[in-house]
Amino acid sequence: MTDQSAASGAPAREESTFDAFGQPLERKRPIEETPAIVAEGLCIAFRPFMEKRRSIRRHGLRVLKRESEPVVALDDVSLTVRRGEALGIIGSNGAGKSTLLRVLCGALSPDSGTVTVYANSPPTLLALGLGFNRSLSGRRNIYLGGLASGLRKARIDEIFDDIVAYSELGTAIERPVDTYSSGMFARLAFSVAIQSRPEILLLDEAMTVGDEAFRKKSGDSMRGLLEEAGTIVMVSHGLGRLKAFCDRIAWLDKGRFMDVGNPEEITDRYRAHIGVAKPEVEDED
Amino acid sequence: MSTETPVISFSDRRGLVGYLADLWRRREFAWHLAMGNMRGRHASTSLGLLWWVLDPLMLGGIFLLVFGVILQTRRGDPNYIGFILSGLFAFFYTRRTMLSGAMAIRNNARMVATQRFPRLLLPIAAVVEGGIAFLFSLIPFFIIAGSVHGDWPGVFTVWLIPTFLLHTVFNMGLSLLVAQLVIPFRDIENVMNYLARVWMYMSPVVYSLEDRLSHASDKVGAILYDVLRFNPLVPILGLYRHALLGGQHICSEAGVCTQTYPLDPTHVWIGLGWAAGIVVVGVVTFVRMEDKIPRYLA
Numbered sequence: 108m109t110d111q112s113a114a115s116g117a118p119a120r121e122e123s124t125f126d127a128f129g130q131p132l133e134r135k136r137p138i139e140e141t142p143a144i145v146a147e148g149l150c151i152a153f154r155p156f157m158e159k160r161r162s163i164r165r166h167g168l169r170v171l172k173r174e175s176e177p178v179v180a181l182d183d184v185s186l187t188v189r190r191g192e193a194l195g196i197i198g199s200n201g202a203g204k205s206t207l208l209r210v211l212c213g214a215l216s217p218d219s220g221t222v223t224v225y226a227n228s229p230p231t232l233l234a235l236g237l238g239f240n241r242s243l244s245g246r247r248n249i250y251l252g253g254l255a256s257g258l259r260k261a262r263i264d265e266i267f268d269d270i271v272a273y274s275e276l277g278t279a280i281e282r283p284v285d286t287y288s289s290g291m292f293a294r295l296a297f298s299v300a301i302q303s304r305p306e307i308l309l310l311d312e313a314m315t316v317g318d319e320a321f322r323k324k325s326g327d328s329m330r331g332l333l334e335e336a337g338t339i340v341m342v343s344h345g346l347g348r349l350k351a352f353c354d355r356i357a358w359l360d361k362g363r364f365m366d367v368g369n370p371e372e373i374t375d376r377y378r379a380h381i382g383v384a385k386p387e388v389e390d391e392d
Numbered sequence: 393m394s395t396e397t398p399v400i401s402f403s404d405r406r407g408l409v410g411y412l413a414d415l416w417r418r419r420e421f422a423w424h425l426a427m428g429n430m431r432g433r434h435a436s437t438s439l440g441l442l443w444w445v446l447d448p449l450m451l452g453g454i455f456l457l458v459f460g461v462i463l464q465t466r467r468g469d470p471n472y473i474g475f476i477l478s479g480l481f482a483f484f485y486t487r488r489t490m491l492s493g494a495m496a497i498r499n500n501a502r503m504v505a506t507q508r509f510p511r512l513l514l515p516i517a518a519v520v521e522g523g524i525a526f527l528f529s530l531i532p533f534f535i536i537a538g539s540v541h542g543d544w545p546g547v548f549t550v551w552l553i554p555t556f557l558l559h560t561v562f563n564m565g566l567s568l569l570v571a572q573l574v575i576p577f578r579d580i581e582n583v584m585n586y587l588a589r590v591w592m593y594m595s596p597v598v599y600s601l602e603d604r605l606s607h608a609s610d611k612v613g614a615i616l617y618d619v620l621r622f623n624p625l626v627p628i629l630g631l632y633r634h635a636l637l638g639g640q641h642i643c644s645e646a647g648v649c650t651q652t653y654p655l656d657p658t659h660v661w662i663g664l665g666w667a668a669g670i671v672v673v674g675v676v677t678f679v680r681m682e683d684k685i686p687r688y689l690a
Binding site for chain 2: 209212213214215216221222223224225227229232234237238240241242243247251254255256259260
């Protein structure tokens, strides 16, 4: 992003203003002391053969040898997300950030540990354009996307007009999605995500926001989504972005929970830990 | 305040009943996914949905040419068209669910990685898709077999409903078994096509087991007959033949006519047994391994 310098220069985070995409962000929900998500003692170990190429022969050998060392993605991670807060997660590559989000939304079940969610619906891990079939019309994709993210058809019927209005696609909604520009596609995908109004939004920047063109065009929509959501847990490689936006930051290192707390303090310690002195490096993406 | 908030715990073991209730709650998703895939497949063609009729028509044409005209598999039967088409279309329902069931999880890998939902919905969508395609193929069946041999629908056609249901349950179980086997053993994907082909030729699709093998004089033929009779598609195709070709009669010189494809009660029981058995095994094993599925896709 070109306008990152504005973000690191605006540390007025008490008002929860944030500039990821050029304009300040207004959070609509207050932070409460009651928890939204309580995760306790999460452990996940992946067996390495899953990353390797699979074949019957290797399976046979593995059964005989049993030499596979499990790769620990999460090692006894406990975390409480307060209602209404924006919690950022930092950590270097392979720290388990994405895995943690997938566990928190219930898509991946941990080897041990529990996740308890205090909400009407499970947390939504934002996956833009999920369930879309590009050869079908925008209209059909609204239904496909909504159903894929757990909405019922009757509910989609209710919010359908809002989705179309928000996407500003007009009559193009009847056209096949593969005739859309990347900006139009982004607007449609965001509209479905925003109008389904997730109570708890989990955001993995690396996973949700695709290429640069898509990211630029999705700036406004992302802001709208973040403003609407009650509770947010987000993973980003932009340290400055997280620092400015999040109320608290949690730090993972090699699957271990290091600490959680004040964004300034945690990011400073994290930077010292990985040996980066200059804050300029923080928005390298 | 927090006391009023509902609590969702992921670690709760839901049990089979809870799981099936979840599944039922999300049934619209499976239906729309299947319909979306069907529409999407021919969305950019000018004939569009007509392809769902044209596809089986062309498939039937090829088989009729090769097995009916050139090889004359059914020399004795005046109605080889009805025989081959009924077997072929029914078999292709199973084939289709088997092949797309194998891809069901991987084609939706992103969904599996990021969403919490009963994964059983994905192979179910594959079965729904195959079932609709099969129902479409009945249109060309009745047109061809009807116009050539007068195999129009009759009272016997009512049997199509229970037969279709039984077949669908069987395909569901099969699709679930394939879907979960393919995930740890991706190699199976590669042999799937060949398995389907072998299965077709081992089933009474283009030939009748009784005609070809029951009077086999050689030992191999006799053993083969005993083995192939256990093929679950034997009762299923038998039921279809009654439902679709029940109007055919063979008349003796004395004028006594009997149905060519009478209802065979053993087909009903054996078919039911297979369908129930495979779907129970399929569902139970799938639900048990479901939590492990995302790990293979990570």
